[in-house]
Amino acid sequence: MIRCFRGAMSPVLLSLVVAVAACGGDAEAPPTSDDTRRQEQEPGPVAEESFSYSGPGSYWEAHFDVPSSTFTITMAEMPNTPVLMTVEGTFAHVNGFKLLTVTSATGADAPAAGEQAVGLELPGYAFLLMPLDPNHDGIIPMLVSGGCPTTDQSLNWLIAQGYAGKDATETHRDFFGTYSYSIGTGTAYLPSRYALEGLTELTDPPQPIQPGACDGSVMTMLDADDNSPLADMWMTDGGAMVRTYDDGGSQTILALPGDAVAANDLAGSYVGFHFSSEDGEAPGEADSMTDSFPVTMTIDAAGQGTGAAYEDVTLGALVSDQVTVSLGDVNVPSDGWVTGHLGTPEGNGTLACAAATGVGTAGQNILFCIGQNPGDPTQAFTLMLASQ
Secondary structure (H helix, E strand, O other), rough: OOOOOOOOOHHHHHHHHHOOOOOOOOOOOOOOOOOEEOOOOOOOOOEEEEEEEEEEEOEEEEEEEOOOOOEEEEEEOOOOOOOOEEEEEEEEEEOOOOEEEEEEEOOOOOOEEEEEEEEEEOOOOEEEEEEOOOOOOOOEEEEEOOOOOOEEEEEEEEEEEOOOOOOOOOOOOOOEEEEEEEOOOOOEEEEEOOHHHHHOOOOOOOOEEEOEEEOOEEEEEEOOOOEEEEEEEEEEEEEEEEEEEEOOOOEEEEEEOOOOOOHHHOEEEEEEEEEEEEEEEOOOOEEEEEEEEEEEEEEOOOOOEEEEEEEOOOOEEEEOOEEEEEEEEEOOOOOOOEEEEEEEEEEEEEEEEEEEEEEEEOOOOEEEEEEEEEEEEEEEEEEEEEEO
């Protein structure tokens, strides 16, 4: 069984699946048939070095040993706390993804030997995992482990997970923006914040982030009054990731380099994951819910694209529904953002993507996007995509 990515999807989620366009080079739309599409792809970038990654969703660490094609993944409640689950196994590269096969696992709710999960590696930069833990229904993002930033940072951030109950049509609610970090002072700020509706910039002053000490690429920010954790921040020279804690639940925020991008550099084929905080009823399975699944997309020189969800990553089989995307506004509302709309038969929804080129040891492009569900623009969704 391949855990978490062969489940059925609701009609709304199926129509939301993916396609991002940004501009440059011609690209083919996925082939179609009456029932299922299959896409033949190159294997995609493959790591030639062994890397370790860590990130939130509790606290996860992943190590991939390239010579032996083996992995070890551990999960703890928080950084520097006891390990609650350990999973070991082998990996293979399939249609641009990393297919993980469990050989042994310990801990509560650990997967059984032989079970599989799918991940997406940007070698030397990040790893995205569809959970091995059946009680976790999000995407687990991790950044490369090993060190704290050595230079000042200027990044673009977006809420990747944890926006359930937040109305994406409200012009006073921020979903993405810019981030800066000073090595000299150890302080971070959010210089600008934007709503999805109309890409409206919030006009309040830049928001400071509680300072903390970075240790091994992780900085924990504590409440000054009771020393309780406010947030954990994973930091590298090429990005950052924040997990916030409050009584209403946690959020995961991703940040990418905030440099200007050129439209033509973003053309090509991408794979990645769709995530939505709104569960939906799966066709044919009234009690089955899903909110995360793997996707593929292409972009072209006109800034238009199409994409679809995978029915089965191992077979390269795609569902029949497609979405379209128009992302013609490059470096809007600020450098490193590409913005536009995602379209389905139900309508269009605003889409804002943090874009970065030449990332990691494989020099991949990244499009991390947040948008409005075209069928219900009050609901937000996320796309996490890497070029192949």
